[in-house]
Amino acid sequence: MMHRYDELWAGLGLDLDAHDRLLKALPPTYYEVYLKQENRPRGMEYFDFVINEIHGLRIKELQEFRQAGGKVVGTFCLYVPEELILAAGGVFVGLCAGIEVGTARAETVLPRNICPLIKSFMGFKLSRICPYFESCDLLVGETTCDGKKKAFEVLADFAPVYVVEVPQKKGPRDRELWLGEIRALAARLEELTGKKITPETLRAAIVKVNAKRRALKRLAALRKADPPPISGRDALLIYQIAFYDDVDRFTAQVNALCDELEERVRRGEGVVPPGTPRLVITGTPMAIPNWKVPYIAETSGAVIVAEELCTGLRYYEELTDERGETTDELLASIAARHLEFDCACFTPNLKRIQKIGLLANEYRAKGVISYILSFCDPYAVEHYQVEKGLRDRNFPVLKVETDYSEHDAGQLRTRIEAFIEMLTGGANTRTE
Numbered sequence: 001m002m003h004r005y006d007e008l009w010a011g012l013g014l015d016l017d018a019h020d021r022l023l024k025a026l027p028p029t030y031y032e033v034y035l036k037q038e039n040r041p042r043g044m045e046y047f048d049f050v051i052n053e054i055h056g057l058r059i060k061e062l063q064e065f066r067q068a069g070g071k072v073v074g075t076f077c078l079y080v081p082e083e084l085i086l087a088a089g090g091v092f093v094g095l096c097a098g099i100e101v102g103t104a105r106a107e108t109v110l111p112r113n114i115c116p117l118i119k120s121f122m123g124f125k126l127s128r129i130c131p132y133f134e135s136c137d138l139l140v141g142e143t144t145c146d147g148k149k150k151a152f153e154v155l156a157d158f159a160p161v162y163v164v165e166v167p168q169k170k171g172p173r174d175r176e177l178w179l180g181e182i183r184a185l186a187a188r189l190e191e192l193t194g195k196k197i198t199p200e201t202l203r204a205a206i207v208k209v210n211a212k213r214r215a216l217k218r219l220a221a222l223r224k225a226d227p228p229p230i231s232g233r234d235a236l237l238i239y240q241i242a243f244y245d246d247v248d249r250f251t252a253q254v255n256a257l258c259d260e261l262e263e264r265v266r267r268g269e270g271v272v273p274p275g276t277p278r279l280v281i282t283g284t285p286m287a288i289p290n291w292k293v294p295y296i297a298e299t300s301g302a303v304i305v306a307e308e309l310c311t312g313l314r315y316y317e318e319l320t321d322e323r324g325e326t327t328d329e330l331l332a333s334i335a336a337r338h339l340e341f342d343c344a345c346f347t348p349n350l351k352r353i354q355k356i357g358l359l360a361n362e363y364r365a366k367g368v369i370s371y372i373l374s375f376c377d378p379y380a381v382e383h384y385q386v387e388k389g390l391r392d393r394n395f396p397v398l399k400v401e402t403d404y405s406e407h408d409a410g411q412l413r414t415r416i417e418a419f420i421e422m423l424t425g426g427a428n429t430r431t432e
């Protein structure tokens with residue numbers, strides 16, 4: 001049962017009726033996808049609590065922080081470094097949305113046939129139903145895909161927006177441009193918060209975020225066990241919460257969960273029987289509460305053991321070098337770290353393709369789901385390379401192109417079940 005915070009929500013200017021409809025939609029889904037799972041780790045209680053209070057206690061914390069003079073910065077992409085926001089004394093929140101809400105409003109300013117993630121965040125803002133959006137003092141967008149890049153121009157009519165230019169290649173000239181963008185963002189954040197970014201604040205922020213990433217890496221490594229001690233759905237939920245929660249508290253909770261999972265692995269205890277077919281998911285991010293495909297896969301006889309997603313490996317894999325002496329050296333480390341992971345917006349992007357194969361190998365996956373949000377050109381076109389790379393390594397791949405609606409859930413289940421059946425039968429072909 002979600003608690004109500006009407007005064008807080010009204011104070012933020014939310015449309016309370018529309019917000020109520022959103023809140024009502026979530027509990028049955030959450031029960032079905034999460035709470036019904038058997039043999040969940042006890043440590044998931046904290047993350048259930050965070051979801052239950054996602055529009056309550058965390059928003060209250062953000063408001064208290066703002067009332068004390070703090071600034072909240074919203075982002076939409078991994079290429080906007082959270083370390084910088086923290087070093088400038090701000091708080092970072094991820095604003096990508098994974099639910100079909102506010103579509104009618106979004107379509108007044110966007111084309112109908114656009115990626116659901118973009119439509120969803122625009123719908124959230126225009127319908128005034130997201131307390132995170134309404135808590136932000138600045139939104140930082142980026143020039144990754146064309147849809148987002150142009151959507152930020154529209155968004156700027158409704159909220160303060162700053163856009164960083166992300167290069168499309170990773171050569172020396174691109175790295176130089178990117179470092180300049182990181183420096184400029186640092187200056188913009190200092191202007192927003194009125195606080196200087198110093199080597200000390202920057203290093204402390206890097207150490208803090210590295211600790212969060214290390215905890216997530218630890219969690220990921222435990223999923224190599226057969227049986228895995230935690231479901232793919234629960235791991236995804238944790239990655240999604242990483243974009244909202246207080247960094248230190250989240251890190252401590254993930255580490256506490258890992259202590260429990262280590263015990264489970266030692267006892268050979270898991271969430272599925274040993275030998276359950278293991279899957280890797282790769283592709284576009286799954287923003288909260290987009291759990292559709294993992295839910296279907298894990299209720300069709302498989303278990304997801306790794307995600308080559310921004311809500312997964314791309315978020316935590318690379319750490320930032322903590323060793324620089326000056327602000328500029330540390331900014332350079334942040335810039336370098338952010339060009340280490342591989343979004344399909346870059347060209348060429350073959351390291352991503354190799355990574356998926358290595359991941360599938362390391363996690364002993366039987367197959368890979370290539371997950372693409374509808375109208376996402378970068379990932380849809382790059383699927384060709386993904387499939388080719390996986391075929392070379394003898395990994396079967398299932399391409400799933402979908403949106404946030406439930407209208408294709410039945411059809412998806414049929415396809416995913418057939419894929420899993422094929423994997424367990426030992427066949428090795430493509431399923432389209």
Ligand code: BJ8
Nearest residue numbers: 077078115144145284310343376
């Ligand atoms: S680093 S994946 S978070 S850009 S799904 S909006 S690409 S049309 S979200 Fe992304 Fe940063 Fe890359 Fe990650 Fe466009 Fe595709 Fe939509 Fe996307």
